[in-house]
Amino acid sequence: MAEKVIYAMYDDDDVLKDGAKLLVSKGVKVSDVFSPFPIHGIDPIIGVKNTRLGIMAFLYGITGTLLATIGMRYIMIVDWPMNIGGKPNETYLDNILAFIPVTFEFTVLCAAHGMAITYLLRNKTLPGMPAQNPDPRTTDDKFVIELKLSENTQFTEDELNSMLKQTGIIEIDQKEIN
Amino acid sequence: MEFKVSNKANRLTLILMIVGVLFTTIGIVSNIGEHNLVQRIMANGLINGFFFFAIGLGALFFLALQYATETGWYASVKRVIEGVAGFLPYGMGLLGAVLLIITFLDGAHIYLWMDKAYTTPGNHHYDEIIDGKSAYLNPIFFWIRTIVYFTVYFLFWKGFRNRSLEEDRVGGTEIHFKNYRKSATFLVLFAVFSSSSAWDWIMSIDVHWFSTLFGWYTFAGMWCSTMTVLVLLTLYLKKQGYLPKVNENHIHDLGKWTFAISFLWSYMWFSQFMLIWYANLGEEVVYYMTRIDHFKFMYFGMFLINFAFPMLLLMSRDAKRHAGVLTIVGVIIIIGHWFDVYIMISAGSLGAKAKVGFMEVGMALLAAGFFIRMILKNLTKAPLTPVNHPFLDESIHHEV
Numbered sequence: 172m173a174e175k176v177i178y179a180m181y182d183d184d185d186v187l188k189d190g191a192k193l194l195v196s197k198g199v200k201v202s203d204v205f206s207p208f209p210i211h212g213i214d215p216i217i218g219v220k221n222t223r224l225g226i227m228a229f230l231y232g233i234t235g236t237l238l239a240t241i242g243m244r245y246i247m248i249v250d251w252p253m254n255i256g257g258k259p260n261e262t263y264l265d266n267i268l269a270f271i272p273v274t275f276e277f278t279v280l281c282a283a284h285g286m287a288i289t290y291l292l293r294n295k296t297l298p299g300m301p302a303q304n305p306d307p308r309t310t311d312d313k314f315v316i317e318l319k320l321s322e323n324t325q326f327t328e329d330e331l332n333s334m335l336k337q338t339g340i341i342e343i344d345q346k347e348i349n
Numbered sequence: 350m351e352f353k354v355s356n357k358a359n360r361l362t363l364i365l366m367i368v369g370v371l372f373t374t375i376g377i378v379s380n381i382g383e384h385n386l387v388q389r390i391m392a393n394g395l396i397n398g399f400f401f402f403a404i405g406l407g408a409l410f411f412l413a414l415q416y417a418t419e420t421g422w423y424a425s426v427k428r429v430i431e432g433v434a435g436f437l438p439y440g441m442g443l444l445g446a447v448l449l450i451i452t453f454l455d456g457a458h459i460y461l462w463m464d465k466a467y468t469t470p471g472n473h474h475y476d477e478i479i480d481g482k483s484a485y486l487n488p489i490f491f492w493i494r495t496i497v498y499f500t501v502y503f504l505f506w507k508g509f510r511n512r513s514l515e516e517d518r519v520g521g522t523e524i525h526f527k528n529y530r531k532s533a534t535f536l537v538l539f540a541v542f543s544s545s546s547a548w549d550w551i552m553s554i555d556v557h558w559f560s561t562l563f564g565w566y567t568f569a570g571m572w573c574s575t576m577t578v579l580v581l582l583t584l585y586l587k588k589q590g591y592l593p594k595v596n597e598n599h600i601h602d603l604g605k606w607t608f609a610i611s612f613l614w615s616y617m618w619f620s621q622f623m624l625i626w627y628a629n630l631g632e633e634v635v636y637y638m639t640r641i642d643h644f645k646f647m648y649f650g651m652f653l654i655n656f657a658f659p660m661l662l663l664m665s666r667d668a669k670r671h672a673g674v675l676t677i678v679g680v681i682i683i684i685g686h687w688f689d690v691y692i693m694i695s696a697g698s699l700g701a702k703a704k705v706g707f708m709e710v711g712m713a714l715l716a717a718g719f720f721i722r723m724i725l726k727n728l729t730k731a732p733l734t735p736v737n738h739p740f741l742d743e744s745i746h747h748e749v
Contacts, residue, residue, distance in 0.1 A: 211748065212748060255627075256627055256628070256629055257629065258629070268622070268623045268626050268627070269623075269627065271619070271623070272623075
């Protein structure tokens with residue numbers, strides 16, 4: 172079902188922030204903000220939920236730790252016991268110091284790659300995916316507030332438009348998205 | 350706002366010091382007759398003199414780091430850092446006095462190289478390795494270096510403090526840029542001195558042993574203790590109703606520093622340990638053999654406390670903004686770092702006979718009481734929020 176969306180464009184992030192504050196205080200639900208860079212302090216204003224990327228980072232990290240431990244134990248101890256500096260090589264624990272740097276590196280590798288890929292997938296911005304932002308100028312020097320009519324049923328379209336116009340916008344646009 | 354030391358705080362530090370004196374006396378009296386009594390007293394003096402001096406020095410370094418990087422957020426806690434750095438002259442007094450007594454006692458079996466018996470050929474104590482190092486490790490050169498360190502630290506501390514107070518009166522950015530230049534000079538000198546003073550004061554206790562990482566390791570430990578003290582002091586002042594401009598964002602940043610420097614310290618500890626373990630050379634592993642043979646539980650326990658505690662408890666964002674969590678972690682890791690210094694010095698000098706008794710606890714409490722008292726006294730001498738710091742506005746609007 173097609174949905175009506177209003178896009179209001181600003182040329183300053185502070186003006187946008189004040190505008191968003193004003194709108195939210197009147198009970199308008201701002202569904203998203205598009206910006207060329209992260210706007211400090213916008214999240215609590217428009218009520219963006221806390222990211223869960225940190226939890227994923229932890230899970231990816233643990234996966235890396237486990238994989239590294241299992242892999243090194245099999246390669247260096249079980250399959251072909253390696254002589255590490257002439258030290259006893261029967262158990263993994265005897266040589267754990269030698270394995271810690273690799274474990275650490277592999278943990279970081281898994282956490283970082285996992286996070287980056289998750290982030291790109293979640294935002295649907297993997298290389299080659301169609302752009303999600305409503306206007307290419309939001310990747311340059313313009314900022315856009317997105318309002319969905321379906322989320323603001325208590326206001327009419329005209330009311331929303333007139334409220335937006337009080338917030339120092341430079342352009343206003345309407346689209347139907349699927 | 351002017352800070353006033355509360356009666357409660359005064360009473361508490363006084364009690365700490367009295368208990369400290371009491372315990373020390375019990376410790377000394379009950380050990381009269383032991384042949385290593387003097388050595389043990391001196392080792393304790395060195396542990397506490399160095400530990401608390403190093404916290405003051407760490408604060409001076411941290412202040413210089415903020416100046417050199419033109420950091421903004423710290424402006425509203427700057428006076429807290431200065432308060433801790435203000436312990437530096439007293440710390441120098443403590444450490445200097447202990448070093449002086451040790452020198453007069455021919456090293457007191459702590460610095461073996463100070464004892465002529467080890468460097469005189471023909472003497473039955475003669476030690477070729479110590480004699481070989483005597484061009485660097487001899488009392489005269491040692492004191493020249495110590496006096497140079499103390500002088501440089503003191504002059505820079507005085508300079509930073511005076512300019513900071515002057516900035517309150519006159520404002521402008523001229524003082525800021527002067528601080529910027531001076532702090533860059535200080536950091537260069539500190540980079541060299543923090544390493545070489547660690548060799549002189551601590552590494553030379555294990556006189557045969559050497560590690561090129563040692564200076565950094567000591568420095569990381571001292572920086573970590575400093576950050577903990579800064580967090581605890583800021584939380585204390587905040588709880589007393591001072592520092593209205595400091596909010597959880599600043600606390601969060603201080604918490605992040607504690608977290609990060611704990612990792613720096615652990616990284617240094619592990620790097621030194623692993624490389625020596627890996628290479629397995631007799632003259633290097635002897636350092637860890639002493640510690641593992643006689644202090645196994647304390648040594649690895651100390652490492653776990655200083656590494657795992659802050660890692661697990663301070664990892665989340667909310668924990669770094671929570672006064673209770675920060676206080677618990679801070680108190681525990683500052684004790685952990687005291688034990689780090691304790692093992693560095695005691696294991697090298699007293700060896701297997703080192704133990705924590707009344708004397709150790711007493712002297713640590715005495716020094717801690719004195720340290721807290723002096724820091725609180727320092728804080729009363731200037732407004733708790735700098736008036737004309739160019740970054741004060743940025744600091745007030747700091748948000749992370």
